[in-house]
Amino acid sequence: MCTARSPLFKTLVRATAVRELPTSAAAAKMARDDVAVRLQDWGLGALNDAAALVVSELVTNAVRAGGPVRLALCVVLDAGRRVLRIEVADQGPGMPPVTTDRPLPDTAATSGRGLPLIDILARRWGNERCCGVHRVWVHLAT
16 A cells, blocks of 8 residues: 555655554544554644544545455655655445545535545545555645
8 A cells, every 4th residue: 555656656755554444334433543643653743633534534435335444644755745645445446536626515415525625635636446446545735
């Protein structure tokens, strides 16, 4: 995990932290707890609120998609800037290519706000499907 397939980000700055998560309602909380500890260890505690929101959304979506869920965190250089890279992988079918400026759903909707919020928080994000695994990655500026 913490792949470097894109030419935009190549240099791994910190070791990758990987966690297997259950496909249950407990997964999002476990992921948030892991992220808080890791960010504190790496001196990136200021990113905790944004990272917790991103991880909650991505892990919840991955649990819904099914199969094993994996969370990976690392710090990489993205176009010369240091970013926290969050990756969540599952075995679901994936999603359409990322588009920016997704509209928020109407106020009566019970879902659909997560990815537009990620658009707002992330420096860059995307998704890919490879070898039967769907991976969504998000870069948060450090």
